[in-house]
Amino acid sequence: MTKKKKVAEETIAAPLALEKATATPIAPSATDKLRASLEELRGYEGVIGYILRNSTSAAIDLKDPSKLIEYAILSSSALEAGEELSETLNLGEVKSILVEGKEVKILSFTVGENKVSIFMERNADLEKVLKKVGQF
Amino acid sequence: MGFNEIYTTALNNVLDEMRKVCPDIQHAFIYNENGELIAGETETPQKVTNRIINAFDEILERAEAIGGVEAITLNGSMGTVKLYHFNGHYLVAVYSAKAEVGYVDTVVRVLVPTVLKVLEKLSPTPLKNVAEPESEPLGLEKPQEEGLAEKPAEEFPAKESKPEAEPAFTPEKLQELPSSLEVPAVQLIVENIGGLLVPSDTVRVDSETLSNWESAFEGKKIEYVEIETFDGKTARYKVKPIKDSKYAGKGVVQIPKKAQLTLEIKKGELVKVKPVMV
Numbered sequence: 001m002t003k004k005k006k007v008a009e010e011t012i013a014a015p016l017a018l019e020k021a022t023a024t025p026i027a028p029s030a031t032d033k034l035r036a037s038l039e040e041l042r043g044y045e046g047v048i049g050y051i052l053r054n055s056t057s058a059a060i061d062l063k064d065p066s067k068l069i070e071y072a073i074l075s076s077s078a079l080e081a082g083e084e085l086s087e088t089l090n091l092g093e094v095k096s097i098l099v100e101g102k103e104v105k106i107l108s109f110t111v112g113e114n115k116v117s118i119f120m121e122r123n124a125d126l127e128k129v130l131k132k133v134g135q136f
Numbered sequence: 137m138g139f140n141e142i143y144t145t146a147l148n149n150v151l152d153e154m155r156k157v158c159p160d161i162q163h164a165f166i167y168n169e170n171g172e173l174i175a176g177e178t179e180t181p182q183k184v185t186n187r188i189i190n191a192f193d194e195i196l197e198r199a200e201a202i203g204g205v206e207a208i209t210l211n212g213s214m215g216t217v218k219l220y221h222f223n224g225h226y227l228v229a230v231y232s233a234k235a236e237v238g239y240v241d242t243v244v245r246v247l248v249p250t251v252l253k254v255l256e257k258l259s260p261t262p263l264k265n266v267a268e269p270e271s272e273p274l275g276l277e278k279p280q281e282e283g284l285a286e287k288p289a290e291e292f293p294a295k296e297s298k299p300e301a302e303p304a305f306t307p308e309k310l311q312e313l314p315s316s317l318e319v320p321a322v323q324l325i326v327e328n329i330g331g332l333l334v335p336s337d338t339v340r341v342d343s344e345t346l347s348n349w350e351s352a353f354e355g356k357k358i359e360y361v362e363i364e365t366f367d368g369k370t371a372r373y374k375v376k377p378i379k380d381s382k383y384a385g386k387g388v389v390q391i392p393k394k395a396q397l398t399l400e401i402k403k404g405e406l407v408k409v410k411p412v413m414v
Binding site for chain 2: 067070071073074077078080081082084085086088089090091092093094095096097098099100101102103104105106
């Protein structure tokens with residue numbers, strides 16, 4: 001409340017000060033950072049898209065939107081199955097699950113509350129993607 | 137030694153070799169597309185292997201969008217589980233955290249397809265049918281194993297597989313009816329089953345056909361059918377009546393996509409369907 005008032009006062013007193021105040025960037029959230037990294041990954045050769053979702057939002061970027069629902073269901077199933085398998089086999093915390101198809105491979109993992117799936121062509125450089133993912 | 141024994145022994149030997157290459161393999165087993173355990177893990181309760189198979193099945197059923205699954209790798213903080221798909225066979229291997237998965241991965245990808253190819257050449261019938269005459273559909277778990285089922289996996293350490301030992305699972309005895317009661321197979325047209333959560337072990341047949349069979353068998357409920365393709369491939373599935381009224385009386389059998397792949401058939405083809413009593 002106090003802060004709001006202060007900004008308003010500054011607006012009236014000095015327009016330049018307002019400019020300065022609004023230009024101060026709000027610290028990007030973890031999700032924003034993650035999304036930016038995924039955008040970067042999206043430019044890697046063979047990466048065809050990603051799905052980033054959490055309890056409040058979802059970001060999807062796929063080259064072929066016609067497969068969006070199928071990919072979303074598959075990646076969600078993979079993460080759920082991963083939890084089930086980890087529990088059954090005492091594998092601890094799930095780091096990632098990689099589903100290699102005949103045409104496409106999907107790397108799914110969780111970062112905090114965000115569930116991420118990266119879709120790649122079969123021959124995409126997984127090591128390169130994993131290296132980038134390791135920085136998340 | 138019958139072919140089935142040769143087949144199981146060969147695959148058990150493959151698993152043994154894998155363990156020699158990588159002693160950090162905690163569990164390893166091979167199952168087929170019907171969810172039947174073929175080799176390995178004789179000491180692990182069937183309920184545990186069924187849970188693993190069912191979890192992977194959740195992914196496999198939805199993998200058509202990516203052209204079907206070749207491999208699935210789950211990396212956990214305390215270990216890794218990997219599923220490989222080779223020509224209708226699924227090999228599951230569980231590694232401890234310190235295992236060098238990459239090396240054994242190469243061995244598996246070379247060794248297993250080679251052995252399967254050799255067995256295919258030796259086989260009098262297609263390999264996919266080997267375990268089917270005494271098949272146990274997924275979900276039929278033995279009640280006496282209930283008590284063991286809830287134990288965590290760590291309580292079932294990997295042990296040397298014994299090629300000569302009987303597999304842990306004892307297949308349910310599915311019997312066909314005596315020939316005096318046998319109803320001739322009906323020829324039906326293959327149709328897909330729509331929907332997201334389609335069980336892969338269940339086919340749907342017109343309720344009138346089911347009623348006819350049940351009447352012929354003195355009102356006994358028909359729970360399983362055997363499907364035979366014109367290439368001679370056979371498999372047993374649970375059966376339920378067709379829900380969609382547009383297929384009523386059309387002479388179709390609705391078969392899940394996965395089962396169609398197993399039988400190497402597709403929509404529009406004719407198959408023979410006959411009831412099987414448990």
